[in-house]
Amino acid sequence: MGDINYTLDDFRDIFREKFFSCNTYDKWRGGPPLHILDELSEEELSAAEDELISALSLSDTAPIIGLGYIRSQKALPALYDLLLEADSKEKKLLRITIAHSIFQICGDKNMCEVVLQALTPLVSWGGDSANEIIHMLPNFNDTRITEKLHEFYEQGNSSVSANAEAALIKGNDPISKRRAKRRAVSVKFRNVVSFIGKNRLLWYSAIFCLFFMYQILNYHSCI
Numbered sequence: 001m002g003d004i005n006y007t008l009d010d011f012r013d014i015f016r017e018k019f020f021s022c023n024t025y026d027k028w029r030g031g032p033p034l035h036i037l038d039e040l041s042e043e044e045l046s047a048a049e050d051e052l053i054s055a056l057s058l059s060d061t062a063p064i065i066g067l068g069y070i071r072s073q074k075a076l077p078a079l080y081d082l083l084l085e086a087d088s089k090e091k092k093l094l095r096i097t098i099a100h101s102i103f104q105i106c107g108d109k110n111m112c113e114v115v116l117q118a119l120t121p122l123v124s125w126g127g128d129s130a131n132e133i134i135h136m137l138p139n140f141n142d143t144r145i146t147e148k149l150h151e152f153y154e155q156g157n158s159s160v161s162a163n164a165e166a167a168l169i170k171g172n173d174p175i176s177k178r179r180a181k182r183r184a185v186s187v188k189f190r191n192v193v194s195f196i197g198k199n200r201l202l203w204y205s206a207i208f209c210l211f212f213m214y215q216i217l218n219y220h221s222c223i
Contacts, residue, residue, distance in 0.1 A: 015044075
Protein backbone atom coordinates (compact mmCIF):
# COMPACT_ATOMS: atom_id res chain seq x y z
CA MET A 1 0.00 0.00 0.00
CA GLY A 2 2.74 2.38 -0.94
CA ASP A 3 5.22 1.42 1.84
CA ILE A 4 7.37 -1.70 1.72
CA ASN A 5 8.67 -1.28 5.30
CA TYR A 6 5.83 -2.78 7.30
CA THR A 7 4.83 -6.17 8.66
CA LEU A 8 1.53 -7.91 7.91
CA ASP A 9 0.26 -6.82 11.35
CA ASP A 10 1.17 -3.24 10.44
CA PHE A 11 -0.73 -3.67 7.20
CA ARG A 12 -3.86 -4.83 9.04
CA ASP A 13 -3.79 -1.69 11.18
CA ILE A 14 -3.25 0.50 8.11
CA PHE A 15 -6.04 -1.23 6.20
CA ARG A 16 -8.54 -0.90 9.06
CA GLU A 17 -7.71 2.78 9.36
CA LYS A 18 -8.07 3.47 5.64
CA PHE A 19 -11.08 1.28 4.91
CA PHE A 20 -13.21 1.54 8.04
CA SER A 21 -12.20 4.72 9.82
CA CYS A 22 -12.40 7.22 6.97
CA ASN A 23 -15.86 8.54 7.86
CA THR A 24 -15.64 11.29 5.29
CA TYR A 25 -18.34 12.90 3.20
CA ASP A 26 -17.09 10.98 0.15
CA LYS A 27 -17.44 7.63 1.93
CA TRP A 28 -20.90 8.55 3.16
CA ARG A 29 -22.08 9.54 -0.30
CA GLY A 30 -20.01 7.19 -2.47
CA GLY A 31 -19.78 4.03 -0.39
CA PRO A 32 -16.63 2.40 1.00
CA PRO A 33 -13.25 3.12 -0.63
CA LEU A 34 -13.12 0.01 -2.81
CA HIS A 35 -10.19 1.38 -4.82
CA ILE A 36 -7.97 0.49 -1.85
CA LEU A 37 -8.65 -3.19 -2.52
CA ASP A 38 -7.46 -2.82 -6.12
CA GLU A 39 -4.04 -1.64 -4.91
CA LEU A 40 -3.21 -4.66 -2.74
CA SER A 41 -0.79 -7.49 -3.35
CA GLU A 42 -2.06 -11.07 -3.16
CA GLU A 43 -0.81 -11.44 0.43
CA GLU A 44 -2.30 -8.10 1.45
CA LEU A 45 -5.64 -8.92 -0.18
CA SER A 46 -5.83 -12.17 1.78
CA ALA A 47 -5.22 -10.29 5.02
CA ALA A 48 -7.77 -7.65 4.04
CA GLU A 49 -10.30 -10.40 3.28
CA ASP A 50 -9.88 -11.75 6.84
CA GLU A 51 -10.36 -8.26 8.26
CA LEU A 52 -13.55 -7.73 6.24
CA ILE A 53 -14.98 -11.09 7.31
CA SER A 54 -14.19 -10.34 10.97
CA ALA A 55 -15.97 -7.00 10.67
CA LEU A 56 -19.21 -8.38 9.18
CA SER A 57 -22.29 -7.09 11.00
CA LEU A 58 -25.64 -5.45 10.34
CA SER A 59 -24.31 -2.11 11.55
CA ASP A 60 -21.91 -1.43 8.66
CA THR A 61 -22.31 -2.21 4.96
CA ALA A 62 -18.65 -1.51 4.12
CA PRO A 63 -17.31 -5.06 4.78
CA ILE A 64 -20.36 -6.58 3.05
CA ILE A 65 -19.77 -4.51 -0.09
CA GLY A 66 -16.02 -5.04 0.07
CA LEU A 67 -16.29 -8.83 0.21
CA GLY A 68 -18.64 -8.86 -2.76
CA TYR A 69 -16.25 -6.62 -4.65
CA ILE A 70 -13.29 -8.99 -4.20
CA ARG A 71 -15.51 -12.07 -4.88
CA SER A 72 -14.60 -13.67 -1.55
CA GLN A 73 -15.60 -17.34 -1.60
CA LYS A 74 -14.31 -17.59 1.95
CA ALA A 75 -16.94 -15.10 3.12
CA LEU A 76 -19.98 -16.92 1.68
CA PRO A 77 -21.01 -18.89 4.82
CA ALA A 78 -20.83 -15.75 6.96
CA LEU A 79 -22.76 -13.72 4.37
CA TYR A 80 -25.56 -16.31 4.17
CA ASP A 81 -25.79 -16.27 7.99
CA LEU A 82 -25.89 -12.48 7.97
CA LEU A 83 -28.68 -12.57 5.36
CA LEU A 84 -30.79 -14.74 7.68
CA GLU A 85 -30.12 -12.36 10.56
CA ALA A 86 -31.13 -9.36 8.43
CA ASP A 87 -34.29 -11.22 7.38
CA SER A 88 -35.27 -11.90 10.99
CA LYS A 89 -34.86 -8.21 11.84
CA GLU A 90 -36.65 -7.00 8.68
CA LYS A 91 -33.63 -5.02 7.45
CA LYS A 92 -34.74 -4.68 3.84
CA LEU A 93 -31.96 -2.44 2.58
CA LEU A 94 -29.33 -4.62 4.21
CA ARG A 95 -30.88 -7.78 2.77
CA ILE A 96 -30.47 -6.35 -0.73
CA THR A 97 -26.88 -5.31 -0.04
CA ILE A 98 -25.99 -8.76 1.33
CA ALA A 99 -27.83 -10.51 -1.52
CA HIS A 100 -25.91 -8.38 -4.02
CA SER A 101 -22.56 -9.38 -2.54
CA ILE A 102 -23.52 -13.07 -2.51
CA PHE A 103 -24.65 -12.79 -6.12
CA GLN A 104 -21.37 -11.11 -7.08
CA ILE A 105 -19.41 -13.95 -5.51
CA CYS A 106 -21.29 -17.06 -6.68
CA GLY A 107 -24.17 -15.95 -8.94
CA ASP A 108 -26.81 -17.50 -6.69
CA LYS A 109 -30.08 -16.82 -8.57
CA ASN A 110 -32.04 -17.19 -5.34
CA MET A 111 -30.70 -13.77 -4.43
CA CYS A 112 -32.95 -12.27 -7.12
CA GLU A 113 -35.95 -13.59 -5.15
CA VAL A 114 -34.53 -12.07 -1.96
CA VAL A 115 -34.22 -8.71 -3.68
CA LEU A 116 -37.72 -8.82 -5.17
CA GLN A 117 -39.23 -9.62 -1.77
CA ALA A 118 -37.37 -6.71 -0.19
CA LEU A 119 -38.23 -4.15 -2.86
CA THR A 120 -41.06 -2.09 -1.44
CA PRO A 121 -41.60 1.37 -2.99
CA LEU A 122 -38.37 3.29 -2.59
CA VAL A 123 -40.27 6.55 -2.20
CA SER A 124 -40.79 5.46 1.41
CA TRP A 125 -37.07 4.79 1.88
CA GLY A 126 -35.38 7.83 0.41
CA GLY A 127 -31.88 9.02 1.25
CA ASP A 128 -28.47 7.99 0.03
CA SER A 129 -28.80 4.40 1.27
CA ALA A 130 -31.75 3.77 -1.04
CA ASN A 131 -29.93 5.38 -3.96
CA GLU A 132 -26.88 3.19 -3.30
CA ILE A 133 -29.16 0.13 -3.45
CA ILE A 134 -30.69 1.28 -6.73
CA HIS A 135 -27.30 1.19 -8.47
CA MET A 136 -26.79 -2.43 -7.39
CA LEU A 137 -29.99 -3.66 -9.00
CA PRO A 138 -28.93 -3.81 -12.70
CA ASN A 139 -26.11 -6.18 -11.76
CA PHE A 140 -28.64 -8.96 -11.11
CA ASN A 141 -29.59 -8.93 -14.82
CA ASP A 142 -33.15 -10.00 -13.97
CA THR A 143 -36.09 -8.67 -16.00
CA ARG A 144 -38.35 -8.48 -12.95
CA ILE A 145 -35.84 -6.33 -11.08
CA THR A 146 -35.43 -4.16 -14.18
CA GLU A 147 -39.21 -3.66 -14.20
CA LYS A 148 -38.97 -2.51 -10.59
CA LEU A 149 -36.36 0.05 -11.60
CA HIS A 150 -38.76 1.39 -14.22
CA GLU A 151 -41.42 1.68 -11.51
CA PHE A 152 -39.01 3.64 -9.32
CA TYR A 153 -38.28 5.95 -12.25
CA GLU A 154 -41.99 6.56 -12.83
CA GLN A 155 -43.21 6.72 -9.23
CA GLY A 156 -40.23 7.74 -7.10
CA ASN A 157 -39.28 11.16 -5.80
CA SER A 158 -36.86 13.24 -7.85
CA SER A 159 -33.73 11.70 -6.31
CA VAL A 160 -34.98 8.11 -6.57
CA SER A 161 -36.23 8.70 -10.12
CA ALA A 162 -32.92 10.20 -11.29
CA ASN A 163 -30.87 7.40 -9.74
CA ALA A 164 -33.19 4.74 -11.16
CA GLU A 165 -32.75 6.12 -14.67
CA ALA A 166 -28.96 6.36 -14.22
CA ALA A 167 -28.88 2.74 -13.06
CA LEU A 168 -30.99 1.61 -16.02
CA ILE A 169 -28.73 3.40 -18.50
CA LYS A 170 -25.65 1.92 -16.82
CA GLY A 171 -27.28 -1.48 -17.18
CA ASN A 172 -27.79 -0.86 -20.93
CA ASP A 173 -31.57 -0.77 -20.67
CA PRO A 174 -32.76 0.14 -24.21
CA ILE A 175 -35.90 2.01 -23.09
CA SER A 176 -33.96 4.32 -20.78
CA LYS A 177 -31.27 4.88 -23.40
CA ARG A 178 -33.88 5.96 -25.96
CA ARG A 179 -35.54 8.19 -23.37
CA ALA A 180 -32.24 9.84 -22.51
CA LYS A 181 -31.44 10.33 -26.20
CA ARG A 182 -34.83 11.97 -26.85
CA ARG A 183 -34.29 14.23 -23.85
CA ALA A 184 -30.86 15.27 -25.15
CA VAL A 185 -32.32 16.08 -28.58
CA SER A 186 -35.12 18.06 -26.93
CA VAL A 187 -32.64 20.06 -24.87
CA LYS A 188 -30.57 20.86 -27.97
CA PHE A 189 -33.69 21.96 -29.84
CA ARG A 190 -34.73 24.24 -26.98
CA ASN A 191 -31.22 25.70 -26.85
CA VAL A 192 -31.35 26.44 -30.59
CA VAL A 193 -34.77 28.08 -30.27
CA SER A 194 -33.55 30.10 -27.31
CA PHE A 195 -30.45 31.20 -29.23
CA ILE A 196 -32.54 32.29 -32.19
CA GLY A 197 -34.88 34.20 -29.90
CA LYS A 198 -32.03 36.02 -28.19
CA ASN A 199 -30.23 36.80 -31.47
CA ARG A 200 -33.18 37.65 -33.71
CA LEU A 201 -31.54 40.72 -35.22
CA LEU A 202 -28.46 38.69 -36.15
CA TRP A 203 -30.61 36.09 -37.92
CA TYR A 204 -32.59 38.75 -39.77
CA SER A 205 -29.33 40.31 -40.94
CA ALA A 206 -28.00 36.94 -42.09
CA ILE A 207 -31.21 36.17 -43.99
CA PHE A 208 -31.16 39.60 -45.64
CA CYS A 209 -27.50 39.15 -46.70
CA LEU A 210 -28.25 35.71 -48.17
CA PHE A 211 -31.26 37.09 -50.04
CA PHE A 212 -29.21 40.04 -51.33
CA MET A 213 -26.42 37.72 -52.53
CA TYR A 214 -29.00 35.52 -54.26
CA GLN A 215 -30.43 38.53 -56.10
CA ILE A 216 -26.96 39.61 -57.26
CA LEU A 217 -26.10 36.11 -58.50
CA ASN A 218 -29.47 35.83 -60.21
CA TYR A 219 -28.96 39.21 -61.89
CA HIS A 220 -25.50 38.25 -63.24
CA SER A 221 -26.79 34.92 -64.52
CA CYS A 222 -29.39 36.75 -66.59
CA ILE A 223 -26.88 39.05 -68.29
